[in-house]
Structures are given as C-alpha cells and as structure tokens.
Amino acid sequence: MTFKDLNLNKFLWNALEDLGFSEPTSIQELAFSPVMSGRDVVGIAQTGTGKTYAYMLPILRSLAYSRQDNPRVLILVPTRELVVQVVDEIEKLCTYLDTRVLGVYGGVNINTQKKQIAEGLDIIVATPGRLYDLAVSRVLQLKSIQKLVIDEVDVMLDLGFRPQLMNIFDILPPRRQNIMFSATMTDDVDALISDFFQNPERISIARSGTPLENITQVGYKIPNFYTKVNFLIDQLASVETYSKSLLFTRDKRMADRLFKILDEAFPEQCEVIHSNKTQNYRLNSIKDFEEGVVRILVATDVMARGMDIDDISHVINVDTPNYPENYLHRIGRTGRAQRQGISLVFTTPKEEKALEDIEELMQYKVPQTPLPDSIAISEELAPEERPEAKEIYNPHRRNSNDEDAPGPAFHEKIDKNKKVNLGGSYRRTIEKKYKKPKTRGDKNYNKRNKRK
Template sequence: MKFSDLNLNKSLLNALEDLGLDSPTSIQSKVFSIVMSGKDMGGIAQTGTGKTLAYLLPLMRMWTFSKDKLPQIVVLVPTRELVVQVLETAKKLATYISFDAVGVYGGVNIKTQVLELAQGCDLLVATPGRFIDLAASGALKVKNIKKLVIDEFDMMLDLGFRPQLQTIFDKIPEKRQNLLFSATISEEVEELLDETFKSPEIIEDVAVGTPHQNIEQRAYFIPNFNTKINFLEVLLANDTQMTKNLVFVGNKTLADTIFEELTRREVESIDIIHSNKSQNYRFRALESFTKGETRTLIATDLGSRGLDIPKISHVINMDIPEVAEDYIHRIGRTGRGNEKGISISFITEKEQELFEEIETLMNYQVTIGETPVYLEISDSLMSFEMEKIDMKILAPKKKIDVGPAFHEKAEKNKKVNKRRDIEAEKKAKYGKAYKKERKL
C-alpha cells in the first residue's frame, strides 16, 4: 500500500513526499479508516513504527479551516521532549496548508506560551499540567476541541497523570473523538478506556511485547554495578560499531554516577539527560546527540518514551527495569523504521528473574554473551547492592542516680497545721469568753 491509496489530500501527500515517505507502516494503514470514521480508538504498536503519523495524518485530513483559530485537536504527551517531537512532525506535514500548531509544557515561562496561543492555533501539543494551567488562566480556549489524542498513555498512568487527565476530560467538550496510542497496554489502561471512552476499538499491530525484528538483542551476566561501568568503558573503547549509543539506567542518581565516573576516566563524547537537568540543558544535549556530535547519551527511563532519534546504533541497559514493558520501550529507541539496531543488557544475579520475565513477555530468548577475559571485576559494591541487615543493638542498662523524689520546699511555702483554741483567744482579747447571742 502507498500513501496515495489512502484518503489523503494533495497537500499532505506533497509533505510526505518531501519527507521521503511513500508507504504507510502497518499501524498507520490499520488505524487510518477508523480514525477517519470518528470512533474512539486505542492503537497498540511497537516503538518506532510511526504512531505519531498514524494519528496526525487522518486528523489533519479531517481538519477544517476556522477563522477564530482556536485549537480543534489536542495531543497530550508525558514529556517535554515528546511535545517538541510531535510538534516538529505536525509542522512538517502542514508545509502546504494553513495549519498552525503550538506546543506547551512546564518548566519554562508560561507568558511566552500565552502569547503564542493568543495568535491562534489549530493543533495544541501539551503536557497535562501546563494544559490545565493555561486553561485555568483563560489563555487556552477549549470550546472548539473536537479531537483528543493521548500519546504514551500507559506511561501517563504510570507517572500519576490520571487525576490531571480526569481534570482535562471534565474541562473540554464531552462531544469529541478520543484516540489513545502506546507500545504497551495494562489492566489499568483497559479500565480507563472502558470508564472514559465510548466503546473504543482496540487495534493491536502486533502482540504486546513482541520484539522488534530489526533489533539484535544481547545480554551479559555482570557481578555488580561498578563492573558494569567497567564493561561499558571497554565496549565504548573497542567496539567501532557503537557510533550512536543510548545508555539507560533506572534513576537519576545512578545516571549521574555513570556520567561522573566515565568523565573521570576521560571517556570522550558523552552527555546526560534527566529531569533534574534544566530544560535548556536537555534540549542542547538531545540536539547534540541527534546531530551525532555526542556519541553516547545517558538517560533515565523517562527518556525511553520521549526520544525519537534516528540512527541510534546501540541501546545499553545498565540495569534491568522492574516493569517488563519498560524494557520494550528502552530497546525500541534503536532499530526504528527500516534501520537495524543492537540492544545490550547487563544482568546481575539479582536481576536474572526480572530478565526472565521480560523474555516471557517477548516469547523470545536473548543471546547471552561472554565477557572479555581482560574485563576488570570490581569488588566494590554500591549502597543499593549491599545486604540490608535489620538488627537491634541493645545498649547495657546503667543505674542512674536521679536524686530524691521531691525537692525541698521554699520557706514561704512551708505550712504547719496547728489546732486553734478559739475560746482562749477571745478571752485574751475581751477579758472573757465571747459568745454570740442567737436572735430568736
């Protein structure tokens, strides 16, 4: 099938030709007619198979010009990086039509985004929090929204976006088309689909967890994290095929540790991105990596969803994610489109069970390689690798002299109860005993 076989107008076909695209991917061809029908839909497909074009093409085909330039299409994504990437794709598709797209996200001055919205747009790409901020301030008018797309919606739920999504559902017109796209689906996602959307049609391009055919997967058993860093250094120094490498690790602390250690060892052309880095830093790091100026980029799992970078040769898993689907997202950063890619995973004994769960999800056994004999095995363990022993150490009891139970009273507070002889006191005063007469 060719794009010309779909119900696309000449303007969109010309834009696709400029991009060098003539044939839709499987997910793009499967969902096109369903999206055009106006039905709610959930699209499940492997990373790198073109989900962004899968929803943008039919939505932009259905779009109609409006003078008031209020957004008709909203795309919600979990990360700032993904906002930028969806926005860039939409602008390329809009080369030959009067279609304006705006992207908004947190972490930057909201006033700039308010000014952009004031000029009008047809498509808004946003992170949920910034969408709510702009709508609450009145800068974002939601009355014309007809199409809502939630991209990477399983990640949205994993990151706790569900309350924000519900707020957005309540704000925008109830009469709308809802489209959800992701590489994986969970029970919570299915529950949200049933609760929120109207009889959505679920389109699975391939079974969830199916490994991408373009990705060669390898794994190595490594005793500890410091040895993993040693092995990463060995690979970067000796494997000439590792031209553009994305290194994944589960948290920011370990990402910083890897970056600092490789920098100390004078490993060249490396950079790092995670949520503690400023937005400008992250954009510069991504741009440098995308252009090939940086050879190796270290990222946390958040980056596995928002990075659409061509020609990544290798994905390296420094640890094994606890959620098997996250592994699918990680390795999906390579082997995108028609490209070939390689994923390499470092596995400790404690992580072996997690990796077996990943293999079960994929229904695929990953090749286990032999580490080189010259690899330096470290005896030093990271704090999270050490056994935690919960022992109460009881100190010996000591006798403490606390003194008397009561302190000495002040002189003025000392009182002595004395029995008074009233008759004697009266006689001394009046010369005789005084008796008060009763009145009858």
C-alpha cells in the same frame, strides 16, 4: 500500498515526499480510515512503527481551514521531550498547510505560553499538568476541541497523571472524537477506555510485549555495577562500532555516577539526561546526541518512551529494569523505521528475576554471552549494592519486641524538659521566698503567723 493510495490531499503528499516517505507502515495504513471516520479509535503498535503519523495524517486531512482562536485538536503526551518532538513532526507535515501548532509543558515560563495561546492556534500538544494549569487560568479555552489524542497513555498512568486526565476530561466538550495510541495495553489503560470511549475501534498490529524483529538482543551476566562500568569502557572504546549509543540506568543517581566515570574515559563524547536537569539542558543534550556532537547519552527512563532519534546503533541497559514494559520501550529507541539495531542488557544476580519477567512478557529468551576474560571483576560495590550494617548486640538498646518499647522516633528528654508542670510557677516562687501571697488585702496574714 503507497501514500498515494490513501485519501490524502496534495499538500500532505508533497510534505511526505519532501520527507522521503512513500509507503505507510502497517499502523498508518490500518488507522487512516477509522480515524477519518470520526469514531473513537484505540491503536496498539510496537514502538518505532510510526504511530504519530498514524493519527496525524487523517486528522490533518480532515481539519478544515479556520481562523478561530481556540484550538480544535488536543494531543496529550507524557513528557516535555515528546511535546517538542510531536510538534516538530506536525510542523513537517504542515509545510504546505496553514495550520497553527503550539506545544506547552511545565518547567518554562507559563506567561510566555499564555501570550502564544492568545495569538490563536489550531492544534495544541501538551503535557497534562501544564494544560490543566492553562485551562484553569481561563487563558486556554477547550470548548472548541473536536479531537482528543492521548499518546503513550500507559506511561501517563504510570507517571501518576490519572487525576489530571480526569480533570481534563471534565472540562472538554462531551461530543468529541477520542483517539488513543500506545505500545502496550495494561489493565489501567483498559479501564480508562471503558470509562471514556464510546465503542472504540481497536487496531493492533502486534501482541503487546512483542520485541521488534530487527533488534538483535544480547545479554551479559555481570556481578556488580563497577564491573559493568569496566565492560562499558572496554566496549565503548570502539568508536566505529558504538557510533551512537543510548545507555539506560535505573535512577538519577546512577545516571550521574555513570556519566562522571564515562566523561573522564571519553572526554566531550558523553551527555546525561534525567528529570533533575533543566529543560534547556535536556533539549540541548538530545540535540547534541541527535546531531552527532556526542556519541554517548546516559539517560533514565524519561528517554524510554516515544523519542525518535535516527541511527542509534546500540541501546545498552546498564541495569535490568524492574518493569518488563520499560525494557521494550528502551530497546525500541534503536532499530526504528525498518533499520537494524542492537540491544545489550547487563544483569546482576539480584536482577535475574527481572530478566525472567522480561523474557516471559516477550515470549523470547535473551541470548547470553559470557563476559570476556580481559574484563576486570571489580570488588567495589555501588551504594545500592552494599549490604546493610546490622547491629549484633547492644545491651543498652531497647528490644523492639518489648511491650513497652517506644516507637522508632523516641528519644530521652533533656533535664530541663523532665520537670513536671505544676502551674503558677511565679506564685509558688513568691510564696516560698516571702512566706505570704503577693496579693494585697489579707492584712491579718503576718499577725496570724506571729501567734503561731
């Protein structure tokens, strides 16, 4: 089947030809008719199979020309980078269409976005938090929404966006088409579908957790973080082999630590991206990596979902992720659009259980390759790997098993705070000094004392 066989108009055909696309992927072929029909649709497909075009092609085909100010299509995505990417893909498809598209997300001036909304639009792509802020301010009217698309819904729920989604559902028109696409199906996603979707048609082209066939996976058992760094420096020295490498770390601190080391080893060849970086910095880092200005990008899982960057040669899991689904999303950044890709995963002894969980989800055992003898085994441990210092015996420390033992926040009072509050301290001081009350009126006070 080619795109000519789908019920597209000449404007979409011309746009697809300009992009060099002639044949739809499996999810694009299977989702076209159900989405066009107007019924609720749930699509599950492996990452890198073209889910964005799977819902956008039928939506644009059925979206009639209109000059109303309020948007008719709402697309929710979990991250700012995905907003930018989806808007860019829609604009490519709308080259020959008079369709107005706007992306909104947090981290930038909301007043600028309010002005853009006031100018009128047809499709709005947004993160849940910023969309709700704009809707509450009454600048963005959602009463005309006809189609709601939730992309990467599983990661939205993982990131804690469920309350915002519930609030958005409450202010959307009840009569609308709901479309949901994701790479994995979880219990939370299934519960969301049961609560808000009306007898949806489910489309699945692969079992959730199936790895892409065109990605070669290789594993290395490495004792600690700094030995991983030694191996990385040795491998990344080959510019031709590692022409475009995306490195994933567990958290922001590890990303910054790794970037600092690699930037010294490969000056002006590395960038880093995580949630603590400003939006402009993040977008510029992605742009530099995409255009080949740098060949190494160190990232946290903020880059693991939905990002479509061409020709990534290697995805390197510097740590083995605790959540098996995150591994699948990470490696899905390479081997996209039928291209070949390579994924490396480094595993310490503490991470072996996480690797077993990944292999169980994929029903596939990652082939292990021994570490080359030339790689120096580091004795230095990262802060996360160092054992906790334990106090063997301290006779002055209270035993936590004692019944009267205070809580962990207990500390002794300083001397001035140990005094007992008897009340009326000024009156007691006067009585002690003058042997009489300060009040006037008891004229016989001194006479009585003299008789005594």
